[in-house]
Each structure stands twice: as C-alpha cells, then as structure tokens.
Amino acid sequence: MDNHYFPFTAIVGQELLKKALILNAINPSIGGVLIRGDKGTGKSTAVRSLRDVLPDRKMVEGCRFGCDPDGAEICMECRRKLEEQGSLPSRQVRMEVVDLPVSATEDMVVGSLDIKRALRDGIKALEPGILARANGNILYIDEVNLLDDYIVNVLLDAAAMGVNIIEREGISIQHPSRFILAGTMNPEEGDLRPQILDRFGLSVDVEAIKDPDERIEVIKRAMKFQEDPESFHSRFRRKQEELREKIIRARSLLEMVELDDETLGLIVEIAAALGIRTHRADIITARTARALAAFNGRRRVTGDDVMEAALLAMKHRLRQLPFQRQQELSQEIIEDIMNGEFEDDSEIDRERRLRRDLKIPDLKGSLQGQSSSTVTGRRGKYVRARENPEPSSVAVDATLRKAASAGTGTIEPEHLMEKVRIGKSRALYIIVLDTSSSMRLERKIKFAKTVSWLLLRDSYEKRNRIALIAFRGYEANLVVEPTSNLETVEEALEGLRSGGRTPLTPALRLAAEVASSSSDEACTAVVISDGRCNVFINSNLEEDMNMLETELRNLNLLFVNAEPEKRSLGILEDMASRFGSEIFYLDDILI
The missing domain is CATH 3.40.50.300 (P-loop containing nucleotide triphosphate hydrolases)
Structure with a gap:
C-alpha cells in the first residue's frame, strides 16, 4: 500500500x-x-x-509496452519471443x-x-x-x-x-x-x-x-492523513483489502453474467425515451449493467443494475442545445421510463391553439401580442399635433391654424405645435417557464411548452424578438437569449427536461435583468408556472417580492397558472394582484 x-x-x-x-x-x-x-x-x-x-497485474519481463502474457493482444516483440521460446517470462507489478x-x-x-x-x-x-x-x-x-x-x-x-x-x-x-x-x-x-x-x-x-x-468528517480525515499517513492507512487497510478482493471476484464473474433480450429491450427503451441518438449509449449501458451485477456477486442483470448503469452512461449523451446548461438525469426519470410512466417533456402539441380574446393590460393586442406602437419625436407617421413651447418637430399646419384662430397676423411662441408621430417599435417577449418536478404531474409541462411555443411563434410572426427562461432546481437559466430565430427557440423548448425544485423568484429577477438590457424595446414577461415556489433569493417569498418590486414594476407581467383555478395555491394570484397584472389558467387558454 x-x-x-x-x-x-x-x-x-x-x-x-x-x-x-x-x-x-x-x-x-x-x-x-x-x-x-x-x-x-x-x-x-x-x-x-x-x-x-x-x-x-502480470507483465512480460522486459517488455517496453507492458504486455500481459495471458492477454489476447501482445506486441510484435513479445510475439516473436513467444514463437522462439514457447513462453514469456513474467512478473507481478x-x-x-x-x-x-x-x-x-x-x-x-x-x-x-x-x-x-x-x-x-x-x-x-x-x-x-x-x-x-x-x-x-x-x-x-x-x-x-x-x-x-x-x-x-x-x-x-x-x-x-x-x-x-x-x-x-x-x-x-x-x-x-x-x-x-x-x-x-x-x-x-x-x-x-x-x-x-x-x-x-x-x-x-x-x-x-x-x-x-460529512464536511466535518472530510476535514478530520484530511488532517489525520496529513499528520500521520501510515497510521491513517492502517485504519482503512481492511476496507481496502475487502474492496480489492471484491473487484477480483467481479472480474472473474463478469463473463458469466447473463443479459437477456428483455433487459436489453429495457436499455433500448430508456435510450429512446431520453432521445439519445447514439448506439454507443446502449452498448456502454449493457456493459456497465453486467459489471454492476458482477460487482454485487450476481450472474444475472436486474432492473436496478440497468437503472444505475443508465444514470452513469446516458447523462452526458443527452441532447444539449445552444445557451443550455448540462441537462439533469435523475433516478426518478429512469424509474418512470422503466414503469411506463414517463411523459416525453420534449413533446409540443402543435394541433392546439390559443383563445384569441385574451388581452394583456395596457398593451394593444391579444395574449399573443402585436408589434407595439409608441410616440416618437422625429420618426414615424405624423398623425396629430400637441402643444409644446419647444417642439422637436414643428407641426406647421397645426401652428398656422392656431395662430389664425387667435386672430393675430404673426406666429408667437405660444402658437407652436409639435408633431406626434406613431411608429412600429420592436417588442421583446420573455417566456419564463417552470420546468420543476411538480410541472411533470398531469402533463402540465407538455401544456406549458405548448403555450410557450404558440406565444413565441405568434410573436415571431409579428417580427418581435423572443427569449426563453427556464427555471428548476436551484436556479433560473436564460436558455435562449433575445432572438428573432424561432427555430433556435423551438429546439430549446423541445430539449428542456423537467425535475428539481421551483426557483420562481430567481426566475423573475432574471426576467427583469433581461428586460433592463433591452431598454429600446417594450418588454413583456409571460410567467408559466404552478406557483409551487420553494427556492428563494432571500429567506422567503415575501422578502423576495419586496426586493423585486421596483424592478418588476417596469416590466409588463402576465401570469399563466398551470393549475386549475380551484386547485391553485394562490401564490401567482397574489403576485398578479401586487403588480396589477392579468392571470390566466392553463386549462382555460388552450383550445
């Protein structure tokens, strides 16, 4: 040792x-x-x-390549020696x-x-x-x-x-x-x-x-090892030897471990459900499952072996999209697939559509949005005039009419009228999508993705920019930065996986940050969640809302509750009331 x-x-x-x-x-x-x-x-x-x-391990004496004398492959030098001498001298190393x-x-x-x-x-x-x-x-x-x-x-x-x-x-x-x-x-x-x-x-x-x-134990063991390595090794010598013997037995048993067609079918089913596009994942999962069975002293691969092997062999093969962090793969997801209860999170129901009579307060247009209109100083179509002693653009016709109506032969400063122009301005629509574990129940995540896709598609058709924020676990992520490329957003939506806790207020803060960096656009954030928030910026929801109130006041907010109104926790309703926002319910807006 x-x-x-x-x-x-x-x-x-x-x-x-x-x-x-x-x-x-x-x-x-x-x-x-x-x-x-x-x-x-x-x-x-x-x-x-x-x-x-x-x-x-055994190694051929003097071999520069460390050949195993019992191995199927040996180097050319060892092969020549074997032909000449009939055997290869070896030693344990x-x-x-x-x-x-x-x-x-x-x-x-x-x-x-x-x-x-x-x-x-x-x-x-x-x-x-x-x-x-x-x-x-x-x-x-x-x-x-x-x-x-x-x-x-x-x-x-x-x-x-x-x-x-x-x-x-x-x-x-x-x-x-x-x-x-x-x-x-x-x-x-x-x-x-x-x-x-x-x-x-x-x-x-x-x-x-x-x-x-456990962190305290890490410190203690690190200090004891540094102070007296020999004594520390003596303390774990038996465990080390037991593990070594277990590995030796597993190596001997490995070739005898059976993997039947039904179990192989389960491996393929898991890979297909996760959207993994490589056969290597299936092969490695099978090899890993056999090694697990051998390590545990069994001659047949079980469902538990497959589940553990899939967690190790498939996570890094999940499809990863631009702007997207590494996806999570949990034991819960694998179990759902094995039990036939897995809902494909990537599925978007493209046959559904939104009710067109839903309105966003203070903005023209339906829930789907339209290109916003705004008052401009020098650009856009001249539609009317208003009084302004220091106009940026003089409305000559209106100024002359005002002077004439005053009965004077000259134009005085108080007669000056300013042109009011209306022009199309870009709008930014930010979808803030809850992808936590609770959204996987009753296919809420599928409906939420469908609503997100419909909103994003409609905004794109009206030449607005679109962005996508997804939140789960302990953080919110800007999955797609503001873009006019609908295909990028659609791929990201399909690739999102669900699981973990619900960091709703961190997601709202991220939406405010995205909106503030797009100051030249009218910004609307559509929050789609079941409101079961359990991860906060501070210690609780009330503290978070007090902190975010100023930032969110400058953002047009719309809430879509993934729960039916009768089952709602009331959290999203309270937020909507606090910010003077509209709230809709997922099962009411899809037709």
Whole structure:
C-alpha cells in the first residue's frame, strides 16, 4: 500500500464517482469515466487513490509496452519471443497512474522514432509513448477539456480498440493499449464537444458535499492523513483489502453474467425515451449493467443494475442545445421510463391553439401580442399635433391654424405645435417557464411548452424578438437569449427536461435583468408556472417580492397558472394582484 495516496475507501461521500471508477476497473471496455466538477471536490484524489484497491497485474519481463502474457493482444516483440521460446517470462507489478499533460503532442502520446538508436546504431526503432506506459494501468487526464480535440480522439480510439497502431518515419508497429481511462474537468473552464463526450463511457458530476456532518468528517480525515499517513492507512487497510478482493471476484464473474433480450429491450427503451441518438449509449449501458451485477456477486442483470448503469452512461449523451446548461438525469426519470410512466417533456402539441380574446393590460393586442406602437419625436407617421413651447418637430399646419384662430397676423411662441408621430417599435417577449418536478404531474409541462411555443411563434410572426427562461432546481437559466430565430427557440423548448425544485423568484429577477438590457424595446414577461415556489433569493417569498418590486414594476407581467383555478395555491394570484397584472389558467387558454 502506497502511503502517498489517500485511501480510496476513506473518501467521504461521492459514491457515484467511486462506483464509476470501480466499474471501469472491473471492465475497462466500458470506456472510461469523465468526472466533471469544481476544483477541490476530490476528483483527482479519487482517481489517484484507485490504484491501491486494484490487484497486481502480470507483465512480460522486459517488455517496453507492458504486455500481459495471458492477454489476447501482445506486441510484435513479445510475439516473436513467444514463437522462439514457447513462453514469456513474467512478473507481478503494481498498477500505476500515468498522467497525460495538457501540452502533450501526438508523438508523446502514440510514440515516435527513437532518435538515439537511429543516430547511434542506424536502426529505426520506436520510442514508446504515453499509450505504451498506460497499458495495463490507469491513464489520467486532468483538465481534459483543455486538451486538443485530435489528441483526445487518439486516446479514445486506443481505449475503444485496446490497441495502439503507429505508422510513421518508415516504422509500422502496434501494441496493446488497454487501460482504465479517467478524465477530469471543471465545466466553468469550457466544455467538450458532444462528439468527444459521447466517446467517454461513463460520466459523473461531482459537487462539494452539502451535509455539515460529512464536511466535518472530510476535514478530520484530511488532517489525520496529513499528520500521520501510515497510521491513517492502517485504519482503512481492511476496507481496502475487502474492496480489492471484491473487484477480483467481479472480474472473474463478469463473463458469466447473463443479459437477456428483455433487459436489453429495457436499455433500448430508456435510450429512446431520453432521445439519445447514439448506439454507443446502449452498448456502454449493457456493459456497465453486467459489471454492476458482477460487482454485487450476481450472474444475472436486474432492473436496478440497468437503472444505475443508465444514470452513469446516458447523462452526458443527452441532447444539449445552444445557451443550455448540462441537462439533469435523475433516478426518478429512469424509474418512470422503466414503469411506463414517463411523459416525453420534449413533446409540443402543435394541433392546439390559443383563445384569441385574451388581452394583456395596457398593451394593444391579444395574449399573443402585436408589434407595439409608441410616440416618437422625429420618426414615424405624423398623425396629430400637441402643444409644446419647444417642439422637436414643428407641426406647421397645426401652428398656422392656431395662430389664425387667435386672430393675430404673426406666429408667437405660444402658437407652436409639435408633431406626434406613431411608429412600429420592436417588442421583446420573455417566456419564463417552470420546468420543476411538480410541472411533470398531469402533463402540465407538455401544456406549458405548448403555450410557450404558440406565444413565441405568434410573436415571431409579428417580427418581435423572443427569449426563453427556464427555471428548476436551484436556479433560473436564460436558455435562449433575445432572438428573432424561432427555430433556435423551438429546439430549446423541445430539449428542456423537467425535475428539481421551483426557483420562481430567481426566475423573475432574471426576467427583469433581461428586460433592463433591452431598454429600446417594450418588454413583456409571460410567467408559466404552478406557483409551487420553494427556492428563494432571500429567506422567503415575501422578502423576495419586496426586493423585486421596483424592478418588476417596469416590466409588463402576465401570469399563466398551470393549475386549475380551484386547485391553485394562490401564490401567482397574489403576485398578479401586487403588480396589477392579468392571470390566466392553463386549462382555460388552450383550445
């Protein structure tokens, strides 16, 4: 046991992260794990500590590529020795963590010409690269999102095939390259392209632990490890050995685990319901489910194995749209799919339409909106005149009439009349859509998306700009910035997933911010929610409303309650009354 590394079993929490690493250790063909999270959340610690719970491995004595003598693939040098000698001498070695630097070049990764041997002996030989050192070990890529896409593809190709093929400078050679791949990244520093994301077998999002008792335990263990690493390792030695034995047993059992057609059908059903457009997701989920069954000592994959595997293998493959944060995939959603109770959140009922007699107060037009009219100084059509001693644009006809009616032969300052012009101005319609868990009940989210789509389409036809805010969990997000591109908004609506808590007041504040940044437009925010707000900016709803009152007074607000009037909690009604806004009910406005 290496006392330099924190014991794997001493890591507090982060169970999903630890499970993903263990499953890749049981079956490296899963394709690695992508670990996303803020700095200081234990990503690197977990990867580096994994080596101490993994069994030793066999390696051919003196092999530059770390070949396993019992492996299906061996390098050309080992194959030649095997043909000449009939066997390959080997020894047991510890698994290592091989680091791949962000600055790595292709030559560093795959290998290149051995310049020293070429100059000294005149022999073209290969200088093994990082993929050779990684064979049979753990390949760790920190800040994988900052690595060149081409290098990432080379690594992932080798991980998928289990072989590294090198053809350069007149050299053609291949060697096995089977390793446990682990990549870490901080999403705030940039994301990976979907094509690269799909190549990683599993993904885990890591957050700082929120439970106070667990955070205290993290501090205690970190301090004890730093003060006396040897004593700290002794404390967890039994747990480390137990986990190592469990991994060894799982590896032996893996090939005997059965995965019947009914279970395979369940995997396909989950992927289809989530709109995942890659067969790789199905294959990786199946491999992961088998590894889970083996880890738990079973020879048959269960529904629970499939559910846990899908959470790890499918989240990073969910469709992600412009301006959209990474979507959530919860156990609740997977269970609903498996039980046949999943409602496709992406569905918009394009056969429905809005009642046309609904009005927005103080604005001309129906609920769907029209291009706003406004009084302008120098632009627009001249429609009437008004008194103004300092007119920006003189209405000559009205001025002459006023002077004539006064019976004077001259025009005095008090006779001056100003032109009033009416011109079409752009309007901005902001849809503020509740996508929390409660909106998934009774298909409310489907109807809400349909109303949003109808409003946005109609606003687009009237040449207004449109924006979309979605709120769930602990925050509101501007999913689509103000735009005239209806297709972008439509794709975003279809891609929105529901789940989590209801941060209604943070969403209202975001709407006010969007409106204030569009000061040249008349702004209307249409809030569609069931009003079950339970995440606040301050400590409660009343404090939030007092704080937001000034900002929201400058915004035309319209509320659409997703609950029938008889079941409404009254929160949206109170908000509408407070701001002098109209409120409608979802089941009354769709026909």
